[in-house]
Amino acid sequence: MDYSYDLRGFILSESVSLRKFRLKKLIDELKSKRGYHTELISLYIPPNKVLSDVTNQLNQEYGTASNIKSKTTRKNVLDCITKTTQRLKMINSIPDNGIVIFTGAIPQNGQGSEKIEQYVIIPPKPINIYKYLCSSEFYLEPLEEQLAEEESYGLIAVDRGEASFAILTGRNLQILKTITSGAPSKHDAGGQSARRFERVIEQLAHEFNIRVGEYANKLFLEVKNLKGIVIGGPGPTKDKFAEGPYLDYRLKDKILAILDIGYSDETGIKELVSRAEDIFRNVRYVEEKKLVQEFLGKLSKDTGFAIYGEKEVKAALNNGSVAVVLISESVDIYKVTVKCPQCDYTEDKSVSGKDISKFRAEINSLTCPKCNTPMNIISEKNIIDEIGELADLTNAKVEIISTDTEEGAQLLNFGGIAAILRYKSD
Ligand SMILES: [Zn+2]
Known part of the structure; x- marks a missing residue:
């Protein structure tokens, strides 16, 4: 399974809270990945690195890993290195912020169930270290530092x-x-x-x-x-x-x-x-409170400048009338499209963020209602990413609202998605 994340942020709607949210979510997910042995590779490549030097080091690491005694560990590590090298070959030039590749043999369901998972990340800020590390977990500190460095x-x-x-x-x-x-x-x-x-x-x-x-x-x-x-x-x-x-x-x-x-x-x-x-912690809370209060104020005056609900907000984003979208951090839902490889039967599923890993791991147990063949995931998108992309098209801001304030909790009464408009859309 391969996942790509470009975390440089959406160009226009560049919102600190959205960028932080996406990075934090990814870090949390990668943190939960543990191997039974040192079968997880982390590779940080800064923008100024020469790609052929990286490939050369990977070749050397391959040689070293060939001496690993345990047969399973050896195979898993060699597979990970090969997959990393293959991924590098697909890169023409290193992005301005560098690139981070995590490749690991991740147990899906107990020992012996490891599958190679690969995560390719363009970080939100330039990375300045070169690092190759093979461990039983992914090395995430440099990304965590970027998360802390927003303000x-x-x-x-x-x-x-x-x-x-x-x-x-x-x-x-x-x-x-x-x-x-x-x-x-x-x-x-x-x-x-x-x-x-x-x-x-x-x-x-x-x-x-x-x-x-x-x-x-x-x-x-x-x-x-x-x-x-x-x-x-x-x-x-x-x-x-x-x-x-x-x-x-x-x-x-x-x-x-x-x-x-x-x-x-x-x-x-x-x-x-x-x-x-x-x-410092309070600064953001005050911002969040003000945003939600502005929304509630406009809503109570019935001015038509406040709307809520996923469908309504998406429609307003599409016609360009949104100034700011407020999304609760607890609205962590993936729209997953699954497809039957046999008869092409396709279905959209809603999966919560906390269940998504399990859903991916157990996708083979989901069978086609028409022909009983195990289904495949053909696409998945987090609703917050989806709204971020829509917002980017019309220069709307996106603010992720925590549930730590009373106002943040109130936002949940509106489905956790609301917007303040630039002008009335109807
Ligand atoms: Zn089918």
Whole structure:
């Protein structure tokens, strides 16, 4: 069985939540695949790799695998390598994002029932490692990293005398810079009057905040997909900085929280990361809530700009009137077409995402109602992918809504599929 996934995303309806959903679904599926032995091959090819080098390595691996003692394991591994080499021959050039090929002898129904399954994936972002790995499970970490890397947050830890900047992308924390003000401490007051000293200190604090703002603007404005900014610090400086005229308005709009933390150096940044986790999670929830509320608001006013139901939404997508489609993540249904190889009898089936692996594995036990021959799957499509493709044709956005919020649960009352229209279609 062969499966191909182009996860670069639909070109027009490019939606982060849809791309994440598709990648996560695929990772979860591949994660569930386990071999009895090291019979699962993972091959990551970055865009700049020379294909003939990869083929050469596969030939070497074939030689090595010929020495595997267990007869079954040897046969399975050799079959997997052969199938990988064959698949590579079909590629003229490596896609811009590279390509990932998983080939494994996957048990379908207990030991001895292994079948070779192959998954060819064009990842959503360029992969930068070359890796060949033979194991009892697929090596998925680089894809998981891409899943985490969809959104970035800017972090600023700031105090009177010091400020640190970092970008958090997925689990990857990049500490960019720590700057210091060089402001005098209270001990340096010397003979000056307390009031005069106070003014000097204030002026210096203001100047330092200007510098912090300049650094933040330079570092964060160019970050793609910057979802928000979190500011923290031990004293009142963080509030003055956040409220004052220091940050570019585009960044100011993205301030998610101002937090009390103990430090303004790298330790402070790490403190911010651990304190801000809940805030980051909430950002998407707030977006989802707003989307569903907008839909419900339009629906209750009966303006004709809100529709729901698979059939209705598909029809509106087809005539180009949809602005945003809202799909619940729990609408995980595959439309599978099965066909009898003997008499060509064809039937469409609806299979839920959690049952699809089992359905594929046991397809041979499904027999033709006309002539009793075991049926074949000739095509299958996830409803979310189907809607994504339709949306792409008319530049409609697709938002995957989790069931973690009250609004997300409400969406299920509408069959889990709804849309907000650009104009009334009738
Ligand atoms: Zn038949």
